[in-house]
Amino acid sequence: MQIYIVRRLLALIPTLFFASLIVFVTVRLIPGSVIDLMLSQNDIAVGKDRAQLEAALGLDRPMLVQYVRWVGGAFRGDLGRSLWHNTPVTAQLLERLPVTFELGVLALAIALAVALPIGMYSATRQDTAGDYVTRSFSILMLAIPSFWLGTLVMVFPSMWWGWSPELKYVALRQAPLRNLAQMIVPAIILGTSLSAVTMRLTRTMMLEVLRQDYIRTAWAKGLSERPVVTRHALRNALIPVITLIGLQAPLLIGGAVIMEQIFVVPGMGLLLLEAVGQRDYPVITGVFLVLGMCVMLVNLLVDLSYGTLDPRVRYQPS
Amino acid sequence: MLAAVVIRLVRRKPLGAFGALVFVVFLACGIFAGALAPHGMNEINPLYRMKPPSLTFPLGTDNLGRDMLSRILYGARLSVIIGFCAAGLATALSVVLGLTTGYLGGRFDLVMQRFVDAWMTFPDLVILIAVVSVVGPGMLQLIVTLGLLYGIAGSRIIRGAVVAVREDLYVHAAQSLGARTFRILWLHILPNVLPPIIVLFTTRVGIVILAEAGLSFLGLGVPPPAPTWGGMLAGSGRAYMYQGPWLALAPGLCLTIVVYAINMFGDALRDVLDPRMRGAG
Amino acid sequence: MTRIPRIHGTLGVALALCLCLGSTTSAQAPAKPQYGGTLEIGSVYVTLSALSWDPQDWNWKLNHDTGMYFEQLFAADLDKSVRKGGKHKFYADAWLPSDAIRGELAERWEWKDNPLSLVVHLRRGVMFPDKPGVMKARELTADDVVFSYERLDKSPKKIATYFDHVAKVEARDKYTVVFTFKQYNAEWDYRFGWGYYSAITPKELGSVDAKDWKNAVGTGPFQLTDFIQGNSQTYAKNAKYWDTEKIGGTAYKIPFVDTLVYRTIKDEATQHTALRTGKLDILESIRWTAVDNLKKSAPALKWSKWLSMSGTFLAMRVDQKPFSDIRVRRALNMAVNKQEIVSAYYGGNAELFAYPMHPDYYGYYEPLEKMPASVRELFAYDPANAKKLLAEAGYPGGFSFKVQVCSCSPDHMDLLPLVAGYLEKVGVKLDIQPMEYAAFLSAMTTKTNAPGYFMNNGHTNPTTSIRKSFVTGQQWNPSQWADPAFDRKMAEVYLTRDEAKRQQMIRELTVEILDKAPYVWLPTPYIFTAWWPWVQNYNGELRAGAVRPGPIYARLWIDQDMKKKMGF
Secondary structure (H helix, E strand, O other), X not given: OHHHHHHHHHHHHHHXXXXXXXXXXHHHOOOOOHHHHHHHHOOOOOHHHHHHHHHHHOOOOOHHXXXXXXXXXXXXXXXXXXXXXXXXXXXXXXXXXXXXXXXXXXXXXXXXXXXXXXXXXXXHOOOOHHHHHHHHHHHHHHHOOHHHHHHHHHHXXXXXXXXXXXXXXXXXXXXXXXXXXXXXXXXXXXXXXXXXHHHHHHHHHHHHHHOXXXXXXXXXXXXXXXXXXXXXXXXXXXXXXXXXXXXXXXXXXXXXXXXXXXXXXXXHHHHHHHHHHHOXXXXXXXXXXXXXXXXXXXXXXXXHHHHHHOOOOOOOOO | OHHHHHHHHHHHOHHHHHHHHHHHHHHHHHHOHHHHOOOOOOOOOHHHOOOOOOOOXXXXXXXXXXXXXXXXXXXXXXXXXHHHHHHHHHHHHHHHHHHHHHHHOHHXXXXXXXXXXXXXXXXXXXXXXXXXXXXXXXXXXXXXXXXHHHHHHHHHHHHHHHHHHHOOHHHHHHHHOOOOHHHHHHHHHHHHOHHHHHHHHHHHHHHHHHHHHHHHHOOOOOOOOOOOHHHHHHHHHHHOOOOOOHHHHHHHHHHHHHHHHHHHHHHHHHHHHHXXXXXXX | OOHHHHHXXXXXXXXXXHHHHHHHHHHHOOOOOOOOOEEEEEOOOOOOOOOOOOHHXXXXXXXXXXXXXXXXXXXXXXXXXXXXXXXXXXXXXOOOOHHHEEEOOEEEEEEEOOOOEEEXXXXXOOEEOOEOOOEOOEEOOHHHHHHHHHXXXXXXXXXXXXXXXXXXXXXXXXXXXXXXXXXXXXXXXXXXXXXXXXXXXXXXXXXXXXXXXXXXXXXXXXXEEEEXXXXXEEEEEOOOOOOEEEEOOEEEEOOOOOEEEEEOOOOHHHHHHHHHOOOOOEEEEEOHHHHHHHHHHOOOOEXXXXXXXXXXXXXXOOOOOOOOOHHHHHHHHHHOOHHHHHHHHOOOOEEOOOXXXXXXXXXXXXXXXXXXXXXXXXXXXXXXHXXXXXXXXXXXXXXXXXXXXXXXXXXXXXXXXXXXXXXXXXXXXXXXXXXXXXXXXHHHHOOOOOOEEEEEEEOOOHHHHHHHHHOOOOOOOOOOOOOHHHHHHHHHHHHOOOHHHHHHHHHHHHHHHHHHOOEEEOOEEEEEEEEOOOEEOOOOOOOOOOOOOHHHHHOOEEOHHHHHHOOO
């Protein structure tokens, strides 16, 4: 088992750097250079400024040299400095990642809390009115554009009751209640739209599992519904669901941009959006690298969890 | 066969059938928008700005005096085009990738899977933001980007289905008869993985439409004056939501209803087609 | 029954008397300011976090974020504001009227000739506070000023010609700085004085990482205590700040509030919500579309409105046909119904003419009514005349041309089709090409922009407004205007020491460029500022230097009793 983990971790590294090289190069091929953007901020710019600025930012070297320097730095944990803010990219990422992570975990928890019960309920009460209603609600949450839902939640309570979610960010360990007051609303919106897909899959897998022979045996044995559903059916149905969670990881880690913007959550999504708009190459590359790493780690965890859920799957040294 | 599926759908999955009906209406509106719309797509008329729904303007007018009903109908056309083209491109790509990697296996499969893995590492929206910022806003760019993005991700699903089918008896039979790979793929494998392909396509249409809406909010969607529903909702819908709620209600409701219908339809389709594929009772 | 009216009557009279007395006393003297509280501000740049904390980065936004702790030699004299009976509103983003400048860190200054130099005498007793890891509390000296200047001058990111007019800067003694000039430059105080790049930092900043916000320290009324990028910036009161504010005849030590917080909120709807629910005390930049609703849902808010410090226009490349012909350019101006844009598109919340001169630029600005007929013609809707001019120029059937616009501006994406609609009526068709921001900007800076280029551009100040857009080869010159005579006149403006003469020259240059119409001049919208009534000693002033609101915020105080009574 340990060997498997180590091998998987080692396999991450070449993939990561391959991906980072692609991102590094592509980003610099984007039309509209950062120099133009910077020069445009000042009224009196002449040709001399361009060369000077390029040198100051290290952008006058050939691309390969820039990449090598970046890789060297990455090994030491130094991902360069933001071209605009001049702050170390690593520091920026370390600040933003926990925020995104927290939002993601909350959204996932809510998604599961909504999806699993509804999925199970729908499966056991297949094709009844209850099944239709709960499924419809879930899909409705998916169909409403998230930014619209977010806007409605932000604007109308403030007009009717003078209430709005907390908008000033404070770290979780500093003031947990205030932090949650800010995160909970976007987490709910994200979570409910996420739950639609999970619920569908849970329902499908439960349906399939419930038809299996060993379930029929359990019924025949005279077991009541609860142990049959939870002990036997759910465990086996959960495997693809866990896979699905793994697939959602990228979405949670980087895709919450819209919620971040509306609810003023200082996460990775907004950082990336801003960086791409400003052509802040080191930040963009850094964000992609970290995103990639996180997702790969999540996938590894998902794969490992198969071992606990399904006794048939055990990892042998080859 | 189509008639049989339809009948089964209506009888066993009424909600899904309703979804299909909405889907067809949406398609029709999209195709015949030019004939149905009472006014032009971009008929600016400052004198009639911000008028609430009335007989002349059933859905009201927007901040530039354009008829909302006409804009919605043309928006349907745009959504149909973007949705179908992008979903079509995505599905085609998924099929090609899924068929080849699933059937051929071996080293080719391994390499492609690593590539797909790396691709799926990055969140959809993140890639979209980066690419649209690079290539600039525009309908063609959006279709190609969305198509590529979802195409690669969806190949996994098709691959899974192909892997399940490739060990079937008739495939082995064809192979032992010496049939060429392409023939096997085309004649034997493809027809048997058609159901997941159909389901994949329908769900992709909904996802693409929503993705365009999200991009519009971030300022990266099809730029105005193109009347995409997402663009109308995110743009003037939000800016004038106090003065003219109809500016947001119309595109918002359309978006929600169509995506909802597509999803219900796709679900029902999967339920109806899947057991048949498995051969279970 | 009959008894009650009498008691009622006496009570009524007594009550009325009390009310009268109460209201007269509150109308006579301004209330005594309270100390304490937190000021939450959504500033003009509410969507942007701090870009940089180090003056050496030559970042335009620096004063906005550091101007509370890095002070400058000069700043706005806020006593000359309208609120205090003066005539200045202090809306301009990078301009101070010459009669409303006071010395901030400079106490007095005088000019000397042979060689041309400026002798600045610093205020005494201005203290830098203690900052662990950076410096111990000490007095400001001339060495700090010299250090700040030289650090800016030697920066690799410096704008090349910015300080070319300065020969040297040296400290004559502990409180005297001497600037020696090569020649006079009319913008001398803007360049280093109260402008974008004029922050006075302590010498110790040279030996620490100045880019780290945790090392920020200055002489100003607030000190930076927290920075959450993308969300908020927090500043705490400097208890030993040197300045005072006179209210009702008494001088009070400032700042009044304990904490100042800048909020960063990208989404417009969220900004309004924050204001509505009292989470923001001030929101400085509100679009007119939201004003009615905010007034209805938060009727207690106080309002001010100001003309955008940015002009909107459609630039036409004069180095190509058909726009090389002035008749074509003037025709396009006449073909656009600018009055209708004001009334229908902006709902009346705009002015026809505010660019390139802004009404707030006293002495430099002339209203449209005072302009010659040929200029006024450009702002009157006359499609018939437009068609005639086009025919004269050889385009009786009109023509078509490509226009680039930034998809990042929803306002422009709506406005341009409206303009296109007007132009189509005289046969001129627009081929609109939306571009993403960076690519859009690049097209202009590389001078490869399309014949039509739809944008808006900040005024900055009266001289810069004209120079940066209409002098040959300048960065913000998308129309490629290149007139050597114009360039010479502009250069002369910079060398002229007499302000009245400069104002007249600028007025003439403004009329000339308006007339020659390298742009289709479009109306300028009003922008609104709103604040809750518990924010006192404030009337919507925006800047006391180049994008520098620090001194304004230092003079605000919060009526905490009122705030509590209103339920916040």
